[in-house]
Amino acid sequence: MSNVINKTVLISGASSGIGEATVRELAGTGARLFIGARRTARLEALAAEVGPNVAWQALDVTEADSFAAFAAAAEERFGRVDVLINNAGVMPLSPLAALKQDEWTRMIDVNIRGVLNGIAAVLPRFIAQRSGHVVNVASIAAHLVLPSAAVYCATKYAVWAITDGLRQEHDDIRTTVISPGVVETELGNDITDPNLASALKSWRQKSLTPDAIARAIRYALEQPDGVDINEVIVRPTAAN
Numbered sequence: 001m002s003n004v005i006n007k008t009v010l011i012s013g014a015s016s017g018i019g020e021a022t023v024r025e026l027a028g029t030g031a032r033l034f035i036g037a038r039r040t041a042r043l044e045a046l047a048a049e050v051g052p053n054v055a056w057q058a059l060d061v062t063e064a065d066s067f068a069a070f071a072a073a074a075e076e077r078f079g080r081v082d083v084l085i086n087n088a089g090v091m092p093l094s095p096l097a098a099l100k101q102d103e104w105t106r107m108i109d110v111n112i113r114g115v116l117n118g119i120a121a122v123l124p125r126f127i128a129q130r131s132g133h134v135v136n137v138a139s140i141a142a143h144l145v146l147p148s149a150a151v152y153c154a155t156k157y158a159v160w161a162i163t164d165g166l167r168q169e170h171d172d173i174r175t176t177v178i179s180p181g182v183v184e185t186e187l188g189n190d191i192t193d194p195n196l197a198s199a200l201k202s203w204r205q206k207s208l209t210p211d212a213i214a215r216a217i218r219y220a221l222e223q224p225d226g227v228d229i230n231e232v233i234v235r236p237t238a239a240n
């Protein structure tokens with residue numbers, strides 16, 4: 001039997017992949033879910049499908065005001081905010097020499113600034129209520145630098161550092177890094193470098209499905225308040 005998660009959980013990047021799978025995984029746990037992304041038609045369809053404890057709002061994580069409004073709307077809808085899952089991310093890989101500076105900026109804006117905007121949106125509440133849980137979806141790319149992925153890896157190293165910094169600063173706030181290996185999602189579909197786009201197809205031959213990551217997130221959330229799962233690394237077995 002599953003544990004009941006009697007909490008309000010905010011999820012960014014819920015319109016596809018790991019975020020969508022996490023919505024499905026948590027929907028039956030008793031958690032109240034407030035979900036966001038830019039593709040609102042997908043959020044609306046998902047919320048309609050999974051049930052009454054799910055509400056949605058348009059969210060652009062790169063905009064601090066958008067994230068603040070998102071957290072405020074979640075509190076208005078469900079009475080409080082207990083958990084933030086910073087899941088939104090982008091991965092337009094390219095070698096540095098290609099000088100795709102717009103893509104570097106987009107990764108920094110979504111993957112780092114987006115995480116910080118999320119933290120800023122909930123942290124004052126968590127401090128005031130002396131509890132809260134921030135789950136940041138990083139990557140195995142937070143631990144090693146992959147070929148043609150310097151900027152993406154830098155953003156994920158940053159997510160790891162920000163999460164541990166938050167943990168060190170607050171005794172009452174739980175922090176979790178989720179570090180997936182390759183997962184079959186839409187991530188990387190916007191890679192503009194033809195060699196890397198084709199490499200991505202081959203990496204995905206040995207990949208997890210998003211529900212594997214959703215279960216890891218659920219595991220971290222289900223722990224009693226005194227137990228803080230600081231990181232979960234999930235790789236496909238066949239990747240070694």
Ligand code: NDP
Nearest residue numbers: 013015017018037038039060061088089139183185186187
């Ligand atoms: P998807 O591309 O399927 O999902 C990414 C999500 O991020 C989408 O819901 C997208 O929604 C959202 N997003 C992107 N930009 C923004 C934005 N500016 N504001 C709000 N939401 C945004 O990929 P995944 O599910 O794989 O990615 C989820 C996380 O997992 C990412 O952080 C990724 O780095 C990480 N990860 C993924 C791995 C993999 O192999 N797939 C491996 C390791 C980590 P929308 O476009 O509707 O706004």
